[in-house]
Amino acid sequence: MKILAVSCSPRKKGNTVSLLEETLRGAAESGANIELFSVSGKNIRGCDGCYSCLTEGDCHIQDDMQPLYEKLIGADGIVFGSPIYFYGMTAQAKTIMDRTFALNKPGKSLANKVAGVIVVAGSLGLIDVLKDFYFFTTIKRMLPANFVAAYATEKRDAKKLEKGMNAAFKLGKEIVQLVDRKFEFPNEFPRNFFAFGTHTH
Numbered sequence: 774m775k776i777l778a779v780s781c782s783p784r785k786k787g788n789t790v791s792l793l794e795e796t797l798r799g800a801a802e803s804g805a806n807i808e809l810f811s812v813s814g815k816n817i818r819g820c821d822g823c824y825s826c827l828t829e830g831d832c833h834i835q836d837d838m839q840p841l842y843e844k845l846i847g848a849d850g851i852v853f854g855s856p857i858y859f860y861g862m863t864a865q866a867k868t869i870m871d872r873t874f875a876l877n878k879p880g881k882s883l884a885n886k887v888a889g890v891i892v893v894a895g896s897l898g899l900i901d902v903l904k905d906f907y908f909f910t911t912i913k914r915m916l917p918a919n920f921v922a923a924y925a926t927e928k929r930d931a932k933k934l935e936k937g938m939n940a941a942f943k944l945g946k947e948i949v950q951l952v953d954r955k956f957e958f959p960n961e962f963p964r965n966f967f968a969f970g971t972h973t974h
């Protein structure tokens with residue numbers, strides 16, 4: 774079993790990474806193979822809306838999203854982490870979400886993977902970003918695990934949060950337990966935002 778943590782903080786070893794590492798430690802203790810991917814120092818460009826992923830099958834942008842695609846596809850459980858930037862997720866987090874538009878077919882999708890979320894703020898915006906992450910994971914037909922929302926500002930603040938670090942550790946164990954359940958949405962269920970939900974005028 775493979776559990777992947779994706780840190781969307783541009784800070785190298787900041788609070789998001791501290792909490793994600795704790796989640797991975799919990800997952801490893803439960804027997805999972807673990808990996809941390811951090812956007813820090815990476816080149817991940819914005820989706821250019823060419824739709825070639827729908828027509829050709831792959832995203833044409835050759836950057837650090839390409840290895841991340843492989844890691845996302847290969848993971849059984851994924852924990853996304855982002856700090857709050859201007860009451861929203863980081864630009865890097867949104868960019869990754871947009872680029873997963875290319876993961877839209879069987880064998881190349883996020884469907885049925887367990888998703889956990891970690892958000893970190895100095896003061897305001899945690900709930901809004903949690904909602905955005907859970908709407909993303911819902912549309913992707915991922916299976917929602919728990920979340921951790923922590924208050925931290927300076928780089929090493931999160932490490933001092935006993936309750937937050939403990940919750941992050943437990944999240945790792947929970948993700949492993951949920952993956953073990955092998956939950957699967959029926960194949961005919963819609964799983965992208967063209968088909969998801971009902972919009973009426």
Ligand SMILES: Cc1cc2nc3c(=O)[nH]c(=O)nc-3n(C[C@H](O)[C@H](O)[C@H](O)COP(=O)(O)O)c2cc1C
Nearest residue numbers: 782787788789856857858859860894895896897925
């Ligand atoms: C550009 C920028 C915008 C931020 N905006 C917010 C904000 O809207 N609300 C908030 O509570 N904290 C905000 N923060 C503080 C970060 O969320 C906080 O420092 C967090 O711990 C950073 O996590 P990291 O160490 O994982 O990067 C902002 C920080 C930066 C650099």
